[in-house]
Amino acid sequence: MTSGLWELVLKGIWTTVQLLVLSALLAAAVSFVVGVARTHRLWVVRFLAGLYTEVFRGTSALVMIFWVFFVLPPAFGWQLVPLWAGTLALGLTYGAYGSEIVRGALSAVDPAQKEGGIALSFTPWQRMRLILLPQAVPEMIPPFSNLLVELLKGTALVSIMGMGDLAFSGNLVRLALQESAEIYTYILLIYFVIAFLLTRVMRGLEKKLKAGVGKAPARGVTADEFKRAQTTGVGGAVS
């Protein structure tokens, strides 16, 4: 592995990180909008949000990426810079999974809280912002943390489009050296390190948010206890 080739890998890491951050932001936005819409009073809003969720959860992320890269430009005359095309595809798909997490966490808040808000003349928006979300969000963090790692793994799919992310740099090195073992091992290790860092950050975030709502875990109870029997739910909780 020459230094020139490592440069390619570094460029790939940067692209992967950019893609991850941007699509995570989009997915988070979509999750909240659609998740909240799923609990709306109007049937139409709930239905549309539900439709979005079913369609985008049912679709394969890779198919969606192909669609955004190859079908959108000639069909609708839109040309997205590859980074944004990947962000759009991943953000919309993973946002659908996220919306389930948001919906689940919101419904898990004690109904008495909502009733209390109504009794105190809070507008629906205030209820959401000041009462429901602060209590629901800390509960969302573990499944969101899992979803974030899934999203990281999803970013590798853009390499199939030829976009220069970390996984693609592996292909470039393979073509340059005609050897695969070394480079793919390094790449797997790098992804693992990124995933590890992400999980740590999310765990820290969870502790902070839980402390803010008075639910800090007692000393001696590790975060592992919270994650017990926590399946990723990427397949979507059947409910």
Add this chain to the structure above:
Amino acid sequence: MAPPNGNDRDTPGTTRRSLLAGVAALGALGAAGCSRVATASTEDGGDLLDRLRAAGVVRLGIAGEIPFGYIDRNGDLTGEAPELAKVIFKRLGVDKVQPVPTEFGSLIPGLNSQQFDVVAAGMYVNPERCEQVIFSDPDYQMLDSFIVRKGNPKGLHDYKDVVEKKAKFATGTGYAEIQYAVEAGYKESDILIVPDQVAGLNAVEAGRVDVFAGTALTTREVVKKSAKAESTKAFAPLVEGKPHVDGGAFAFRPTETKLRDAFNVELAKLKKSGELLRILKPFGFTENEMTDLTAKELCGG
């Protein structure tokens, strides 16, 4: 019950103003990310050359195929097509080139969806491709060849052999060799399509297939590091019954005729002065690969 009357006036947070600011920011980001595809240029013949001159850099689509267009061991862009492109574009007033590596089969879709400006992968010119893109005149001509296991146990020398001996056949995504095999009578759904020539070499070495078809230079280059495989003698595939020599060229989007014509002018000068051969020699090209074929001929027009 009293209506909730402005009891959030003092709380900071999502005011209407910040919401509008957020939407505006998102819109600006979106505008930066999108652009309308130039479906019909305002200028006849396309304005890509002017835009490239203004930008100072041209994006070359390559397919990681040694020796045509690839990233080498040091991470640098090189290959017969990129090197030639560097020279020609410099003369056209565009100083820098930027590689956009992708799969061979994604080159034409990528060109048409504007992921890069030119295909610089030594792509063969044929009628099907001419319907999707326009080509410069070919800068080289070449025959086909096979990668087979050492000693060529099945004795495969051309497409007819492959069909007759019912060998397991592989080639790359979007390669012209797919059509050659089909025309010789090989069943298309039996062809194994691999992402690139290195995967093809691996498939032959591992015994997943008996033969991988590619250009004569591609196969010769990729077996250099192999102990288990070798390349066969170059031969001309049969197209409509007649031996056919392929020419490899640069591809442009169909609306960019101005760029293509300017490119052809410079290319012709390089051919005449012999500089073309000088540029291509380090990649294994010889006098035999020099050509006077035109894109028009190869497009079948």
Add this chain to the structure above:
Amino acid sequence: MKWDWNAVSDFMPYFWDGLLVTLQALVLGSLISFALGLVWALLMRTPTRWVRWPVGVVTEFIRNTPLLVQLFFLFYVLPEWGLTFSAMTTGVFAIGLHYSTYTMQVYRAGIEAVPVGQWEAATALNLPITRTWRMVILPQAIRRVVPALGNYVISMLKDTPMLMAITVLDMLGRARLFSQENFQFTEPLTVIGVAFILISYLASLLLRALERRLVH
């Protein structure tokens, strides 16, 4: 937007071929993940650290790294070490291995959800350990986790298109091949996109019905 129905009818024969391959990969991958996941889950319950730690580290590593890169690794690297399998075999094994790290968690949750009383009763009745597992614990554990396993099968379905990156001709592989020869991508891609949505939706309905029956 132009839509060519002819392209759709031209593509359909290839679509069915691709669908068959997709379903094959899905079924085989699921079976491997169910079996292997149970092995991991049981290994994680052994008392010795020397078994638990390596298994834990390896499964964490596999679970947190992209399936696509694992596919590339198995497809390109194993032959370098002398182990050659067909692309389909490699792909199915990779998917099974990757998802076994998820099913392992599912099994673990299921096993831990079996009431302690069951273990105690088995001890009181002098049942040998294998009998306990086979007749008492596992049947109860697995019943509870079938819905979660089913969810992972649906996830697996949506990951099968990755196999096209290692030359397996599943639905997406067929669509891509078709598009490279006929230069029409919109129609085949939309067809398989809709197919994925339909199959996922039907599968999730089926799963919901199954869940209702199993978890009265």
